[in-house]
Amino acid sequence: MYSSYDVIVVGAGHAGCEAAHAAATMGSSVLLVTMNMQTIAQMSCNPAMGGVAKGQIVREVDALGGMSGIISDKSMIQFRMLNRSKGPAMWSPRCQSDRNMFAWEWRKTLEENRNIDFWQDSVVGVLTKDGRTVGVKTALGVEFKANAVVLTNGTFLNGQMFIGEKVFGGGRTAERAATGLTEQLVELGFESGRMKTGTPPRVDGRSLNYGLMEEQLGDENPSKFSYTNTPALTKQRSCWITYTNQTVHDELKNGFEKSPMFTGRIKGLGPRYCPSIEDKINRFADKDRHQIFVEPEGWDTVEVYVNGFSTSLPENVQYDALRKIPGFENVRMFRPGYAVEYDYFPPTQLKPTLETQLVKNLFFAGQINGTTGYEEAACQGLMAGINAHRNVREEAEFTVKRSEGYIGVLIDDLITKGTEEPYRMFTSRAEYRTLLRQDNADLRLTEKGYAIGLASQSRYDNMIAKRNGVTELTSAIRAAKVKPEDVNGWLQEKGSSPLREKGSLYTLLKRPELEQNEINELLARIPNMPRVGEEIAEQTVIEIKYEDYLNRERQNVDKLDKWESLAIQSSFDYDQLKALSFEGKEKLKRLRPSTIGQASRISGVSPSDVSILLVYMGR
The missing domain is CATH 2.40.30.260 (Elongation Factor Tu (Ef-tu); domain 3)
Structure with a gap:
């Protein structure tokens, strides 16, 4: 037990577990503070992970090197791929979990990481000096020093539980509320609010x-x-x-x-x-x-x-x-x-890294930011843990763009638009959802996770092998010609029109009635075709079937990425731009967008306001 750490994580729910694991795996010394060591990674609501859009988030967390996917796999009692009748962009993995096994697997994972220490106590205040955090103070009066602090307090901040006319303090059944911290943060200048959630019998x-x-x-x-x-x-x-x-x-x-x-x-x-x-x-x-x-x-x-x-x-x-x-x-x-009402802090007070704008090296993740759901919390914890570690080492910030993952969509929505009700992820929130599928999260994000030292060598090697397999199979399919006698029997079984003459396998695979998960049956009938696993075959055929849609989305990403690359200094003086609308100027001054792209998505900032910013920046 030490008195000083690189990173302190407050709260051991889904956000806290991912934050502690990420920072410690990357090399930081971490103290995980929780009010109850017996409820680490407790599934407070339903015993399940994933679902529509949420399943994509779990896969993205896994691709980056997080643990929610692995823990879910080890503790699941049922698995379903939702929305199979729709296009691949809507397919969403979901599992029913063994509640106790899920929590136990998480605790074992954290305990096996020698960079993580534990302390059972309630945090009542964040220690600050010269505008940055230097540690925390607990209810027992113990002070722990740290270079960065991640708050993942869930529903416990001044939590009140309701059953009919009965009201009692608590953040979860049989667990007390956390008091004192909200008031101290408000004294530091943070804005807080109240939200509610509930659970069934x-x-x-x-x-x-x-x-x-x-x-x-x-x-x-x-x-x-x-x-x-x-x-x-x-x-x-x-x-x-x-x-x-x-x-x-x-x-x-x-x-x-x-x-x-x-x-x-x-x-x-x-x-x-x-x-x-x-x-x-x-x-x-x-x-x-x-x-x-x-x-x-x-x-x-x-x-x-x-x-x-x-x-x-x-x-x-x-x-x-x-x-x-x-x-x-x-x-x-x-x-x-019962219902539980708790304090949260509007997330427009955060940077894209989930670091607060008011206090350096202080991060918020999970329901403290106004979100709901294990998956939403887990990905925030992961990103906060990564950036807490990198801040301590004075390394560049790590973010995921909207075009790179649902994680990027979620964080950008929170910090740019804020939320007045518990925020939940949906596929409709992502403008590039055809690109952000559950099947390709590793191809999108594992290289990023590996580059920062979170995703392991084996994860990276698996991704490279998959990418190479897709490339090889795609080349073979483009070159292959199909004879009617080789495939017509199979096509008729699947309700697809038979071929009248020798034709392109690439064109044949674009037929909408041919299911992606059955393509290996067809490929086995084609001479000299590489033999690959279901994952590579399905990935390849999705790319072929939806080629035109995917290319169109990539073109849109390229256009908008120009704005995302135009950085705005956090100290930028918007008052000097007299032509900005009053509302636009006030929103820009309050939210402090980090890029022109983020500024363009702020409610109240008009296209003409964006044009004025671009002109001023010489664009």
């Missing part, structure tokens, strides 16, 4: 009648998140689907007068895209039912997560309503759902 799976529900199986040939050699999933647990009904809704309405959301006791805004069950009933009054996902919590537990039933209504109302759901007639509840 947990129930006893032995009391459910699965015969009244729809079974949701995992993929027949399950994939995984990590590009490393993690173990394949050989057995899976089923999830189940059921529905609410009007009787359920009527039971829930009986408690609305005691709902903290409707009575105004909760002031913070909740996640619009993941509303509570009472919010769904209120907002979507025309719907007579809502989907409920019944998700097991692990391999060796009977505990079940009732996804879609997030609520803060009184526990008796929750119980009575649950028993009206098909399959839940005899349900036994382990614990009720």
Whole structure:
């Protein structure tokens, strides 16, 4: 145990774990401070990783050298690739996780890293000197010195939990709130706000009648998140689907007068895209039912997560309503759902590295920035940990562009636009989503992770082998001619028109009805074609099928990258540009964009304001 570290990470949720791992793996001495050593990497909400756009983030974290993908692969109990019926840009990996195994694998990973020390305590203040952080002070009165600090406090800052009319301090069930830190940061000049999130009840799976529900199986040939050699999933647990009904809704309405959301006791805004069950009933009054996902919590537990039933209504109302759901007639509840309200800091106060603008070498990551979701938190923690390490060594900042990854989209959205409700990633937020697919995250980002010393040599070698395999197969396909007698039988099986004469294999593969995951069957029928794995074959054919779309997006990226490369000094005096609009000038002065590209995306900065900046910069 030392009194001084390169980096201190406060909080051991998904953001904190990635931040500590990244900084320590790159060579920094790290202290990870958490209020409870037994809840490191706790999955506070549903036991799952990935999903639409979120799965792409997990793969990007893995490609850069983070651990969320590896931990997910080691602890998953079911895997599904969502949106397979749509184009590859929409394919999103998702796994059901063993909650306890996920946390244990993360803790073991952190403990195996000799650059990481641990301290169980609550941080009540950040130590500063001459405008930079120099450490933290804990509730026990212990002061730890550091060259950089990463705050990943989750929902614990002045957290309050609500169940009906009952209100008590806490950031998560059976865990106390963190107090003092918000007030100290506000004294330093930071702006804070309040947000809310919630969680559903947990129930006893032995009391459910699965015969009244729809079974949701995992993929027949399950994939995984990590590009490393993690173990394949050989057995899976089923999830189940059921529905609410009007009787359920009527039971829930009986408690609305005691709902903290409707009575105004909760002031913070909740996640619009993941509303509570009472919010769904209120907002979507025309719907007579809502989907409920019944998700097991692990391999060796009977505990079940009732996804879609997030609520803060009184526990008796929750119980009575649950028993009206098909399959839940005899349900036994382990614990009720609850809402939690907590402090956050509007992310427009951050630089693209997630370092704060007010205090040098102080970083914010995760729900403290107004986001929601494990995946969103993990990627922020990764980027904050990387940049904390690099700041300590006075190395150049590390960022991911919007055109390079969903991570770049998320951070740019936060620091440029801010958020007044919990921010969640969607594919629609990314303007280059055809380029930012889950299948090519390693080709996009592993070289960047390797260059900064985070992605390992083996990760880099795997990426190079894949890239070379795609190049070799693409060349062979471009050169190949296909005889009708070799492929017509297979084409007819797939409902595709037969060939009338010898033709180009490259052109044949562009047929929309030919599925990417079946292409290896076709390639096996072509003489002298290289034999490659499913991953390389699928990657190659996606590039061929969507060649025109991808080229168009790359051209757009090239055009906009010119603006992204035009840096604006943080000390730039906008008052000297008299022609700027009043609103544009005020927004630019407050948000301090680092590039012309970022400035152009700020709400209130008009195209003419951007033109004035370009003229001033000689462009």
